Amino acid sequence: MRLADRVLTLKPSATLSINAKAQKLRQMGLRVINFAVGEPDFETPEHIKRAAIRAMEEGKTRYTPASGIAELKEAVCRWIERYYGLRYQPHDVLVSCGGKHAIFNILQCLLNQGDEVIIPAPYWVSYPAMVTLCSGVPVVVPCSIENDYKITPHALKDAMTEKTKAIIFNSPSNPTGVHYDIDDLNAIADVLAPRRDVFIISDDIYSRIIFHGAQWANLVMANRELMDRTIIIQSVSKTYAMTGWRIGFAVGPDEVINAASKIQSQSTSNPCSIAQWASLEALTGDQECVDKMVKIFEERAAYVCNRLDAIGDVSFVRPKGAFYVFPDVSAYYGRAYNSKTISNSTEMANFLLDHARIAVVPGIAFGDDRCIRLSFALSTEELKEGLDRFESALADLR
Numbered sequence: 066m067r068l069a070d071r072v073l074t075l076k077p078s079a080t081l082s083i084n085a086k087a088q089k090l091r092q093m094g095l096r097v098i099n100f101a102v103g104e105p106d107f108e109t110p111e112h113i114k115r116a117a118i119r120a121m122e123e124g125k126t127r128y129t130p131a132s133g134i135a136e137l138k139e140a141v142c143r144w145i146e147r148y149y150g151l152r153y154q155p156h157d158v159l160v161s162c163g164g165k166h167a168i169f170n171i172l173q174c175l176l177n178q179g180d181e182v183i184i185p186a187p188y189w190v191s192y193p194a195m196v197t198l199c200s201g202v203p204v205v206v207p208c209s210i211e212n213d214y215k216i217t218p219h220a221l222k223d224a225m226t227e228k229t230k231a232i233i234f235n236s237p238s239n240p241t242g243v244h245y246d247i248d249d250l251n252a253i254a255d256v257l258a259p260r261r262d263v264f265i266i267s268d269d270i271y272s273r274i275i276f277h278g279a280q281w282a283n284l285v286m287a288n289r290e291l292m293d294r295t296i297i298i299q300s301v302s303k304t305y306a307m308t309g310w311r312i313g314f315a316v317g318p319d320e321v322i323n324a325a326s327k328i329q330s331q332s333t334s335n336p337c338s339i340a341q342w343a344s345l346e347a348l349t350g351d352q353e354c355v356d357k358m359v360k361i362f363e364e365r366a367a368y369v370c371n372r373l374d375a376i377g378d379v380s381f382v383r384p385k386g387a388f389y390v391f392p393d394v395s396a397y398y399g400r401a402y403n404s405k406t407i408s409n410s411t412e413m414a415n416f417l418l419d420h421a422r423i424a425v426v427p428g429i430a431f432g433d434d435r436c437i438r439l440s441f442a443l444s445t446e447e448l449k450e451g452l453d454r455f456e457s458a459l460a461d462l463r
């Protein structure tokens with residue numbers, strides 16, 4: 066059998082495969098604490114579910130326009146205006162099957178063979194694979210823990226060439242939970258402003274999961290000059306605990322959105338009609354559910370950070386948003402358990418799963434082999450038990 070070249074080097078998503086392995090152990094009756102989850106552990110709020118039921122009862126079960134229903138696009142514009150202070154029109158909005166699909170469609174219509182896309186690392190697992198699938202070249206820029214895993218203007222300038230077509234910017238970040246403050250954004254915007262040929266894909270899907278009421282902003286909010294080449298990615302997945310509903314958005318210049326809509330119309334057609342109506346309720350209904358969830362994530366972040374602080378030889382940046390922390394565990398590399406030496410993040414993740422029955426995602430999947438990613442979308446009891454196991458497993462390494 067001969068498959069297309071593009072799939073030969075494509076690896077399955079690391080988060081999905083570690084989850085599958087944890088699931089298998091659970092099916093064998095073992096109690097696994099799963100720190101690898103990438104979704105809120107909360108139910109979708111009732112009012113959103115009811116909107117979906119209503120949509121079905123009202124027969125809103127047929128094809129919709131390929132790029133999404135007008136009501137939802139309108140609601141996205143109002144939502145963006147409320148949380149970003151930026152004005153867009155419904156024709157600047159594409160509704161896709163999740164933020165992931167939106168990013169993929171945008172890359173499809175921006176990249177030609179060999180175009181470079183700058184990706185600060187640690188990065189969300191799928192960016193490099195998506196760029197490659199769209200014939201582009203991922204240019205990964207490592208960011209250091211000393212700079213809170215944020216790209217510096219200097220490093221960005223160094224990474225840009227005449228082939229640079231886009232940068233993917235993700236704040237708060239999966240996997241670090243770090244977000245850029247306004248001074249960082251201004252400095253980065255200064256580098257990008259003169260390059261009118263470079264698009265910015267601003268993956269803002271965690272923008273509402275921000276701790277301690279901190280101010281969140283993205284590059285366009287810092288510098289409006291960038292608006293005509295920035296595509297905002299949003300999603301109801303994390304903000305409204307709706308990962309399974311598969312609704313996300315791309316918002317940006319209508320020329321790009323039109324092109325991405327064409328791609329969507331010839332590939333997937335519209336995202337699920339019922340999920341679109343539910344998402345309309347999510348964006349326009351009571352927002353208290355978001356505040357409640359953020360408060361819980363904030364408390365858990367504090368708990369997890371305190372526990373990690375107490376473990377020697379682990380360094381990390383305190384997350385300011387999202388629901389992940391990305392500890393550097395490389396001080397344990399070179400140590401062994403049962404004469405098996407741990408020398409990278411994959412071996413560390415396997416050791417933790419086999420020895421302590423805790424699932425974590427190896428940092429290599431995010432472009433940093435020194436780290437592992439822990440999600441705190443777990444109950445307090447699970448967090449406590451999981452961190453107890455984590456601590457004693459590390460102590461078993463000699």
Ligand SMILES: Cc1ncc(COP(=O)(O)O)c(C=O)c1O
Nearest residue numbers: 103163164165189239300302313
């Ligand atoms: C940074 C980031 N972007 C995009 C996505 C895609 O989310 P969805 O397709 O569920 O909207 C994820 C999911 O984990 C993510 O972490």
